[in-house]
Amino acid sequence: MTIVLVFQKHVSNDVSNLKLKIMKQNNVNISIVPDKRRVKEDETFPLKLRLTFRGVRKYYATGCDANLQDWQLIQEDKVRGKLKKKALSLLEIRLNAEKCCNGLANFSFAKFEAAFFPKTIAVINVRTAFEKYNHQLNENGQIGSAIVYNCACVSLNKFKPNLKFEHITVEFLRSYEQWFISQNNSITTVGIYLRGLRAIVNYAIQEGLMDANDYPFGKRRYIIPSGRNIKKALKLEEIAKIYHHPLPEDSTTQMCRDYWIFLYLCNGMNVKDLCLLKYENIEGDFIHFLRAKTTRSRRANPEPIRISLKEETKRIIDKWGQKPVHPDKYIFPFLKNGMSLIKINDQVQLAIHLINEHMKKVALEIGINKNVTTYYARHSFATILKNSGVSTEFISEALGHSSLSTTKNYLSGFEEDAIRKNTDILVSFM
Template sequence: MATARIILDKRSKKQDGTFPVKIRVAHVKAFQRLGTSLSLTEAEFIKLMAGKNLKDEQKEDKRKLDALLLKANGIIDSLEPFDFHTFNTRFSQKGDRSDLIFLLNDKASDFEKDEKYGSRNLYNQAAAMLTEYINRNRTEKSGKITSLIISTVTPKWLTDFEKWALKVTYQKKSKGSKETTTELKYSRTTLGMYLIRVRAIFNEVISRKELSAAAYPFHKADNKAGYKIPQGVNNKRALSMPEIMSIYNYEPQNQTEFFAKDMFIFSYLASGINCIDMFRLRWLDLKKDHFTFIRKKTENKTGGTNKITISLTEDLLSIIERHGTRKLNNGYIFNVIPLNATEKEIKSKTAAAISAINQGLKKIAVKIGITEEISTYYARHSYSTNLMNNEAPLAFISKQLGHKDLKTTQNYLDSFTTDKAAEYQSNLLVKDQTG
């Protein structure tokens, strides 16, 4: 196994009588010396390594050397088999490439540069969640841990992390007494979203040969003992046809309800287009009897090949006529995204509009007797579920939803409505009704 240690390279003495301090990495019969920024006399080096009676400046030098040695040993521990090329690449990279927290935040920074703020947030939140876990039993006095060596994350570690994430016990004061309560901390869906990002980091570092494939902790075909990321419960968020029609026929009481209703119906009739894509629609996307768009969410994965075509029905044209903003001359059909907006501004304006629409939908739902707190997402799921219940081909539903494959659509459409299931069940036997 490779080893690393701090040495004083006495082969080349400088004019001031000091020698370069280096990290010596050895493997089998080969070794390399990696430079540091320090040069010391032999006496200074011996004193520094002993770590006793050091001045403030010497303490800082010792801290820097210890950090470099820790980094070197962390890389060595994660490389199996060891090779100098991969080691040197990782050792020279900024930050600790063996630190999972750093890698998650570093990936988030890459997404921010590309103005992909949704992905950035998920990686940052995953890092924050892991940081919270590794600091769960520490007090403020003992300091906060901000690093996690990637090679220490095993299937057992991930299983323990899941148990903590799904439940947390805390003390609650009530009239002078303390009550211990256990509550849900993160949903299985949220946990899964974050762990998918952790898995992506493992895939990247292993593909770059910065980590041994044997250290991969997640379940796969040739690693059945690996940790399985929890699947979120696919809560049914589809409205029945009578509920859809009650929204369609509702007479809005104010401008907020008016906009909320029309955006919901537009999404429902336009293949469940989500609001991000809906607000990005431009006048040039409109043709004589249809419009096309590409889902922003999957645009990079599909290379822009998953164009979705929507027929311009009378209802869709009416909504465009009511809310279209051609006079603003900013290119967008709906007045949500301003002219020349950056990706960050688009994200912010869209989020604000979605929040306002959801508030309006909740008020409408109460007035027409829909008990669920509906949101814009219900339009997409209602579209696909009602198509399925009308026995539309799965391939058509999949294409209109912008899914890459049928399996994604099958997971999305996890169940038929109770009425449709009962109808199918009733046809299992054909009995003679004539007596």
């Protein structure tokens, strides 16, 4: 009998502990914190509303900034003056967030966001749906994608002013495609724009603005054209010509050629990642970094790209890198700490344009009849490794692709030279 009572007591305690653990997991922790990742030029930090639920954290803007000294004062009970007004504003935000969370039967971040934030954009047609979607992209720092979506919206409304969701049919999409191409635009661009429209249509169906039965995309409906994905790769001997071509010392052209070589040697790195590199990314003879393109899509378990630093990449860093060396300093002089996301995007686009313009000049001088751009650096990295017998798995990891199927599709355009070379043996008897 005693054993049974002891056993029941242990079970009861275990159940109580389990209930307590579940309650703690289901609680939402709410606080105001400085976002030290976003230091501004005046050394202030954005103050963010932070919600923590089941180990997941999300941050929301409060519209308030403070330096670390003011932040310490704001947290004290006897804060005065302008800081007191700011402290009361932050307290109100936190209390309203707590009230909002308590009013939700089953908490989720999506439910909180829908209940807590005012809906500033009423979706009444395709244009306003694009505007709301673009607002989210800009908030997430996806400035480039927002620009593309805005271009798609302008083009679609030029074809059909005041475009509504009921207008989006298979016939409409086919007519838009024909009209767009008739304006001397490429099939690749129309595909990009219509993939943007497809995302908006999916959003409209989720929001109940469009009936799922009216979905116009897919098999036996409208298939978005993909265009020819022409791979822009150089041969090893062409890269050797670029590398050895004499250029005026310390000239802009020499700098851009060196940046292009750096991209090629660093796993076909794109220009945005080049601009975002900091000295803290260098660990011994390796560079470790997360691709800007994939950090959001795989933020739960981001995989860093590891690059072996060659003597040439070290030379380029030593020649063109910013001095003095500091872990938090950008290696190359494109960006500054505290820049807005829009300014960062502008600087990256400027860097791409600069490198491309000078690489065209270099290619022309050495007789390479190709429009050599930064894309050539990435594609050349992949195709040279592929044709040298390097495994697709290694290339996939080096490029930072999320799956092998992505890499196989990426490499498919590089295989013509390999097919030609491997089948030459068939005519060797001649």
